[in-house]
Amino acid sequence: MGDTFIRHIALLGFEKRFVPSQHYVYMFLVKWQDLSEKVVYRRFTEIYEFHKMLKEMFPIEAGDISPQNRIIPHLPAPRWYDGQRAAENRQGTLTEYCNALMSLPVKISRCPHLLNFFKVRPDDLKLPTDSQVKKPETYLVPKDNSLTDITGPIILQTYRAIADFEKSSGSQMALATGDVVEVVEKSESGWWFCQMKTKRGWVPASYLEPLDSPDEAEDPEPNYEGEPYVTIRAYTAEMEDEVSLQEGEAIEVIHKLLDGWWVIRKDDITGYFPSMYLQKSGQDVTQAQRQIKSRGAPPRRSSIRNAHSIHQRSRNRLSQDTYRRNSVRFLQQRRRHARPGQQSAGSPRGEQPQTQSAKPQPAVPPRPSADLILHHCSESTKRKLSSAV
Secondary structure, three states, X not given: OOOOOEXXXXXXXXXXXXXXXXXXXXXXXXXXXXXXXXEEEEXXXXXXXXXXXXXXXXXXXXXXXXXXXXXXXXXXXXXXXXOHHHHHHHHHHHHHXXXXXXXXXXXXXXXXXXXXXXXXXXXXXXXXXXXXXXXXXXXXXXXXXXXXHOOXXXXXXEEEEOOOEOOOOOOEOOEOXXXXXEEXXXXXXXXXXXXXXXXEEEEEHHHEXXXXXXOOOOOOOOOOOOEEEEEOOOEOOOOOOEOXXXXXXXXXXXXXXXXXXEEEEEOOEXXXXXXXXXXXXXXXXXXXXXXXXXXXXXXXXXXXXXXXXXXXXXXXXXXXXXXXXXXXXXXXXXXXHHHHHHHHOOOOOOOOOHHHHOOOOOOOOOOOXXXXXXXXXXXXXXXXXXXXX
């Protein structure tokens, strides 16, 4: 139940870096068993060394004993000199290779060698030195997977800092009001992995705003049916629209906002709660608790002092009164639908209660008058009626 494994590996693209010398690294989005997604960076030479070691560990599946038994995918050796064209052309091969790895038997696809290779390393979060003049160039795989269409760097989503942010750890990135950053990864925790010039690190989403609108276009709609979650850490509300909960309480999430502060429902009460302190019911909480230790819950937008937006209007946000009203309305409907089934449970066996089988009949409208019928009917009907009279 608590075993660590990788669900999926997706190639995002590659970066052209210039420190300590020009080289290329590939960007992979690794989705783990707890549904967390991490971005890792690997050189092709590293990938090839990993591939060779995997073949040594599983010689039968590598076809070393009998070629017809080979199931480990092929991977071409690195060239003596790899330029940008080679880095681009290799993306299709790497995409197929990663897909093939995930379809291998569990003893290979979940072996420690594979899991350790795709775990986040300190270098994946390491900030470049301030002396670095030329920033890395990012080349992303198009969404339609037409790898041959890549002609230059694809611009990542751009956001602007609304206030100064002081980093509290080496994996975070400090911001000054007005800084423009590119977002590489949007985590549900409300911490986004961003890059700016020669810097890279985690930033609270609440400190960022889109350039074209104050609203976050990717925020989903509320789901008043709710998703079952469990609190993995206690939290005491600091604002009126937040909810205080102890560790281990069962709640329902009704709105997952990208700033990491979700709207939850406990009985008939709704309010904001940090998503980092929540875990889906029935899942292992070990990995989520590790993330809490490395980074706490991000600050809320309303708690940021001296925030300066470039937009004339503020963000469109539902009030807690609206959440509560809509939530109560949904719960009443759900209880109303469940009530007939609860009554039938106490009825004698073999009898089918009428309330369960009977369906509401539509109301029959009153018959229109003869003058109204003549006024609305066709000319052909009018002639027939007049001849009958």
